[in-house]
Amino acid sequence: QVQLVESGGGLVQAGGSLRLSCAASGPTFSSYAMAWFRQPPGKEREFVAAIERSDLSWRSGLTYYEDSVKGRFTISRDNAKNTAFLQMNSLKPEDTAIYYCAAGRYSSTRSSYDYWGQGTQVTVSS
Numbered sequence: 001q002v003q004l005v006e007s008g009g010g011l012v013q014a015g016g017s018l019r020l021s022c023a024a025s026g027p028t029f030s031s032y033a034m035a036w037f038r039q040p041p042g043k044e045r046e047f048v049a050a051i052e053r054s055d056l057s058w059r060s061g062l063t064y065y066e067d068s069v070k071g072r073f074t075i076s077r078d079n080a081k082n083t084a085f086l087q088m089n090s091l092k093p094e095d096t097a098i099y100y101c102a103a104g105r106y107s108s109t110r111s112s113y114d115y116w117g118q119g120t121q122v123t124v125s126s
Contacts, residue, residue, distance in 0.1 A: 002026045002103050002115040009099060009120030012091055016124070020086040022101030022117060030054040033106035034077055034084040035113060038097035038122075045100065047108040049075040049086060064108060068094075091124045098122075 104113030
């Protein structure tokens with residue numbers, strides 16, 4: 001069982017930056033791919049970014065981004081601290097959403113992830 005807790009959300013002006021953190025419990029953090037999803041107001045939850053598990057040397061460090069965040073967002077992980085991050089730069093009002101971290105199999109689909117955090121609100125004002 002993995003428990004995930006997000007933090008770092010808040011209110012920021014357009015063009016600003018935020019760094020989200022996702023702290024994971026358990027000794028097997030490196031064996032899970034980590035991802036961030038978001039749910040804008042009134043919309044379905046959507047994929048943002050993923051980073052592959054770290055215990056497979058030939059795949060460690062692989063990342064994948066949704067097109068609208070490429071070049072602006074960066075996903076990373078610190079296995080020593082059991083934490084995943086999402087650095088968000090050049091934020092836009094359309095990035096406003098509840099952001100969720102997830103642990104599971106490297107993919108852009110929700111069903112590939114077995115564990116989810118409770119979410120953290122990001123609001124970008126124009």
